[in-house]
Amino acid sequence: MTTHQAWLDDVRPNPYADQLASGFRRLRFVRPLEREYRLYMQDDAFDLKRIALGVGLLVWLAFAALDFFLIATGERWWMLTIRLGVLALLLVCALLLALRRHTHLLVPLSLTCILAPGLGAAAVVAVAHTVDPSYPYEGLLLICMAAYFLVGLRLSEALASSLVVLLGYVGFELLSGLPIPRLINNVLFLLFGNLMGLVGCYLLEYKSREHFLISRLMRVLAERDSLTSLHNRRSFNRQLERLWRQAQREQLSLALLLCDIDHFKAYNDCYGHQAGDGVLRRVGAVLSDAARRPLDMAVRLGGEEFAVLLYGISQEQALQHAEELRAALAALNIRHERSETAAMVTMSIGVASMSPGDGGEFSLLYEHADRALYEAKAFGRNQVVA
């Protein structure tokens, strides 16, 4: 953690950076991040689970064939019955996983894929031990290892399912009458194997969580302006293109508000750069409040230039939004004694609205808003022009 600390402080407050800085030794994030991580894991582990299940089915069948060589008595039919029962259950799980529709069932399905063969194998071993105490029980460890490393379970889930398998094994062996010293020997071997799995799984999950936090943080840093936390120009360009296509499909209009703080250079010169940064942050918060709907976006284009992209609203509504923004900034009443326009910090806003379905390029929307902003500046600033 300490290696991150130095640069993490530069990007805080940010939920991913905060979590990286505060640590997660217990393999748990704060609640909203934990939920996000689990969803990410669900998506990430889907293919892994399908491959693991395919391999598991083949291994299970191979062990069933092996039983026939190792056990020659009637018990082999009990063992085969158990194996077939487990096989049927695994096939149902495989079918549900193949459909890929039941993502909410992913964890229960994974647990079933461990518990069914685990308890099934424990029962098979116990039945075999009634006729041949040297029948190999070590295969149980393979199932525990699959829980720790193969099916994408979290440590707590892998540990719980492995313990259930172990307890099941002890119970079945007690019923089958395996001599106690031998049972203790077997259980100790399985416990030590599990201990290794536990440590490996902890390190793996720790790294997976760290990777999740860092990759999300990188995404935020690549898409957001560090001073205001608004989207940056790159993110804006991408979103504008995306929304343009969506508005084209849905026959809706798109509005762009280009906002520029008036006499900001004079503000910086008068009150200092730090105070200027404070103003940029407060303007950012005002714009961010105006873009709360999921497809809307507030952007810092650079310097004291901002933009608000609004989805599916008319020119009149866009003008109204712009006036509200201007009024919200005025209501903050940030003193600006060097402004030639007013005694407080104000902004000029250029508004453009277009329906992509009517034809034209999305760059036109920006051009129209830019021209309107130029006019707002030219007509005396602190006003909205469409």
Ligand SMILES: Nc1nc2c(ncn2[C@@H]2O[C@H](COP(=O)(O)OP(=O)(O)OP(=O)(O)O)[C@@H](O)[C@H]2O)c(=O)[nH]1
């Ligand atoms: N404090 C601070 N100032 C910045 C930042 N980025 C750009 N600026 C300053 O913003 C000022 C922009 O000046 P101009 O482009 O002349 O704009 P203006 O003074 O607002 O003039 P008008 O827009 O015509 O009213 C410059 O002094 C930049 O140094 C920043 O991140 N923080």
